[in-house]
Amino acid sequence: MTAHRLLTPRWLATGGAVLLAGVIGVALLLHDGGAACAAPPATSTQKGKATFYDLSGGTGNCNFAPPADDLYVALGRTQYAGATSCGSYLDVTGPKGTVQVKVFDSCPECAVGHLDLSRTAFKRIANESAGVVPITYRAVPNAPAPGPLSITFAEGSSPYWWAILIDNHANPIVSVQAKGPGRDWMTATHASYNYWIIDRNTGNGPFTIRMTDSYGHVATATGVKLLPTRRQATPVRFTGKAVAAKGSGAPAKKAEPATSKPGASSAPVAPSASASASTPASSVPVSPRSDRNADGLVQGPPVVLAAAPAAPSCG
The missing domain is CATH 2.60.40.760 (Expansin, cellulose-binding-like domain)
Structure with missing residues (x-):
């Protein structure tokens, strides 16, 4: 199965692409985070399936550098939840065992419960030749991070x-x-x-x-x-x-x-459904606004956007 992707970092880096990328970034934000059912994976055990893909340089949609252990996962739009899931960890259990992976990327065509793992992570839970395997998975609260923030x-x-x-x-x-x-x-x-x-x-x-x-x-x-x-x-x-x-x-x-309110350019590895486009830190698809007054201040207040993991997810 050929992996389908959004825009690649190479395309985004070409001249004149930043403005268009900004529009696409806003569209993805509304698509991924606008639905009431969009939410990161729950801490209770869920059933699903896993595939795998290779990252051919760059970063995933979360814009992190690849983890040193190469254990990461891409989530579908609903569970990616407008990037709210980024940086969290999942325990994924397959036929051969359990692996802990970092949410690193989005998978545009993955339904809820379809986890697109790195090849290294997939091999921890199943034989690579299997391609697609049934799994259980759960979010890991307070997972050990490799260092401070x-x-x-x-x-x-x-x-x-x-x-x-x-x-x-x-x-x-x-x-x-x-x-x-x-x-x-x-x-x-x-x-x-x-x-x-x-x-x-x-x-x-x-x-x-x-x-x-x-x-x-x-x-x-x-x-x-x-x-x-x-x-x-x-x-x-x-x-x-x-x-x-x-x-x-x-x-x-x-x-x-708390006391008050508070893409990857991935090789088409079968049978991965998709690996997302990414935007490296050097070409973030946004740019400073020019609608400023005489004092250099932007008009209007900032907008708060946050998705809560406790919200129900849907497929």
Whole structure:
């Protein structure tokens, strides 16, 4: 079965593609996250099927670098839930055993319960020659992350518009807020390619960024600098004891309880249904808005978008 894909990173990188990609990003956001039934996988055991695909460079729709262990999964539109599932972990059990995988990508043609695994992950649970196998799977709350939370500003981020990619959070993130020195909290909007965007005058920073996961944990990173494309390790985690990041001037903190509101260019490996298009951090399909007033401020408040894993899913 030939894998069907959306736009590839190579296409997105060509001249004049950024504007069109922005339109497509908005369309995918509405398609993936707009349905009331869209929600990440539940923590209760579900039945489904698994296929596999190969990632030929780049990143998945979640825009993460491939995990060091090569254990990842692409989810269909409903369970991808407008990128809310990105970075969470699933336990997948097949004929040969169980593997834990990171939600890394979207699979445009996968129905609810159809998990498109990396080849490495698939081989942990079944014989590669089987192609398609029945599975059970469940979301893993508070899965161990490979390190503390990291934050990367997208290329083109500035004091007037920025987008951040957050990694190593393990649980789905449902809210991100940020503020600079002497400023009020600003709420970020979550895009379907997994960047959190603030489209207004944010100031030069450094920023305090407050992140809330789907289980009510809150982690706050301080001293985050506006350094586009540079991955910044923070000293905080949502779960467990925080470990101070090397070179970080901020003290280590424990996750705080919530007290207020908060593509991959994949080789066509049979029998994978699909592997999604991705957008590398260097070509995020959004751009700073130009509709600013004389003071350089964007008109209108930011929009809050967050999907809760507890919502019912549908097929």
